Amino acid sequence: MNRLSDVEDLPPRCDLVIIGAGPAGLAAAIAASEHGLQVLILDENPEPGGQIYRGLVSSPPSRRRLLGQDYERGDVLLSGLEESTVSYLSGACVWMTSRDLEVGVSKDGASRIFSARHILIATGALERPFPIPGWTLPGVLTAGAAQGLLKSSGLVPDGRFVLAGTGPLLWLLAYQLIAAKTPPVAILDTTLPATRVGVLTALPSFLGSQYLLKGLQLKRKVRSQVPVISRVTELRAIGDTRLQSVAYRTKGGQSKTIDVEYLFLHQGVTPNINMANAAGCDMMWDNVQLCWKPATDAWGRSSVPGISIAGDGAGIIGAEAAACLGKLCGLDAATKFGLITEAERKRRAAPTRSTLSGYARGRRFLDTLFQPSANFRRVNDATIVCRCEEVTGQQITETVAELGEVGPNQLKSYLRCGMGPCQGRLCGLTVTEMISALRDIPPSEVGHYRLRFPIKPVTLAEIATLPHDEDDVRAVIRE
Numbered sequence: 001m002n003r004l005s006d007v008e009d010l011p012p013r014c015d016l017v018i019i020g021a022g023p024a025g026l027a028a029a030i031a032a033s034e035h036g037l038q039v040l041i042l043d044e045n046p047e048p049g050g051q052i053y054r055g056l057v058s059s060p061p062s063r064r065r066l067l068g069q070d071y072e073r074g075d076v077l078l079s080g081l082e083e084s085t086v087s088y089l090s091g092a093c094v095w096m097t098s099r100d101l102e103v104g105v106s107k108d109g110a111s112r113i114f115s116a117r118h119i120l121i122a123t124g125a126l127e128r129p130f131p132i133p134g135w136t137l138p139g140v141l142t143a144g145a146a147q148g149l150l151k152s153s154g155l156v157p158d159g160r161f162v163l164a165g166t167g168p169l170l171w172l173l174a175y176q177l178i179a180a181k182t183p184p185v186a187i188l189d190t191t192l193p194a195t196r197v198g199v200l201t202a203l204p205s206f207l208g209s210q211y212l213l214k215g216l217q218l219k220r221k222v223r224s225q226v227p228v229i230s231r232v233t234e235l236r237a238i239g240d241t242r243l244q245s246v247a248y249r250t251k252g253g254q255s256k257t258i259d260v261e262y263l264f265l266h267q268g269v270t271p272n273i274n275m276a277n278a279a280g281c282d283m284m285w286d287n288v289q290l291c292w293k294p295a296t297d298a299w300g301r302s303s304v305p306g307i308s309i310a311g312d313g314a315g316i317i318g319a320e321a322a323a324c325l326g327k328l329c330g331l332d333a334a335t336k337f338g339l340i341t342e343a344e345r346k347r348r349a350a351p352t353r354s355t356l357s358g359y360a361r362g363r364r365f366l367d368t369l370f371q372p373s374a375n376f377r378r379v380n381d382a383t384i385v386c387r388c389e390e391v392t393g394q395q396i397t398e399t400v401a402e403l404g405e406v407g408p409n410q411l412k413s414y415l416r417c418g419m420g421p422c423q424g425r426l427c428g429l430t431v432t433e434m435i436s437a438l439r440d441i442p443p444s445e446v447g448h449y450r451l452r453f454p455i456k457p458v459t460l461a462e463i464a465t466l467p468h469d470e471d472d473v474r475a476v477i478r479e
Helices: 024-033 061-067 074-082 144-155 166-179 197-206 211-223 273-278 319-336 344-361 363-369 391-404 408-417 428-439 462-465 470-476
Strands: 002-004 011-021 039-044 087-089 091-097 102-109 110-121 126-127 141-142 161-166 186-190 234-240 243-250 257-259 262-267 269-271 283-288 291-294 307-308 383-387
Touching: 011 024, 011 211, 011 319, 024 039, 024 319, 039 234, 061 144, 091 110, 091 273, 102 243, 110 319, 141 144, 144 262, 144 273, 161 243, 166 186, 166 211, 166 262, 186 234, 186 470, 243 262, 257 307, 262 408, 269 291, 273 291, 291 428, 307 319, 363 470, 383 391, 383 428, 391 408, 391 428
Parallel strands: 002 087, 011 039, 011 110, 039 087, 110 307, 141 262, 161 186, 161 262
Antiparallel strands: 091 102, 102 110, 126 269, 234 243, 243 257, 283 291
């Protein structure tokens, strides 16, 4: 691996630029470089591994043990990267990938724009918004944030805390914190009843999944050591200047308040589509995962020529499957540049597709079982939806009622909803689903935020560091 120090080290042009060094990005880089491509990974984190293998490069044995064997699987990818010819720039904020295959990136106060022959977006997933009263209070975090601190620094909560929501990550984090001898006070489980028709229909395919036994064992261990309150239908974080307690209500009518210092929320993950969205890639609504995802073909190619998307950024599939899709994208890039034939690509991809099929078995069951309930995806009261601009559910409800046929982008003009630094990462899905419910039309008809570059905050000082010539200067100076 060729470690780059700053943007000055970037080549003026590169065969394959990969954005993100998670499982998909790493697997793609290794596969492409093995066939002679000039590959560059731009990664925002200080070390490769993404969210799944965060901190693995420098993780001590004690931390590895409590995080489990699945965490250590990343060693294979990290070793492959280290032994490859791939160039890698850490701490890089990519704020542009254009339809013309130009990439804008900043690091340490300096920016560069350079060209790529092909771009692979491997930006992974985001945690689904979980707008409840008080979710902006200090002390309220996402489960992913808590796990990230555990992975990267070995940090655990230093006070009483509860986990609330639904999804595999919630149970995994509970298990890891128990292993770290810091168990939660309780788990407030918002999972809907498993007797729904959709869940039962998807169950047979899951019975052959390798995740079945692992999931059952994990939940059993957690339940043996932590109180689990099931069928939670309401949640509220309470506090003045910071979190002091969590109030909840169950479907059976039980109401209770727990005094805590931390609340970790989670109700699944969704693709991080902002980069692909801004680049003009077509999006489609997934009725099972309840989210937008880029439209891609079997090799990860998007609707924009020269841009591919791999991993959870193209649809939630899990870490191991994401690496498989990344490898397929790497093989496809080698085919595009004439380094292997289409027949060779198909032959080399066959074992990977077989592995991918095994990981995908039963995916629909998990997506349906842990589908978050509507009352935690939409709000109509004073609860904040857009954290950046402090727009409430009540404001959105009233504006939609007043304007009628309004979409997410029209709300920007009236409420500035989605116009903050996160560019809709924390409110986009909530806004789409709220409008869908209020107008009684499918989310696919409501649409999503239209994003433009830069998709990450970049300062004028950073832009000013871009190389320029006399023509550039004359273009902005009045003579």
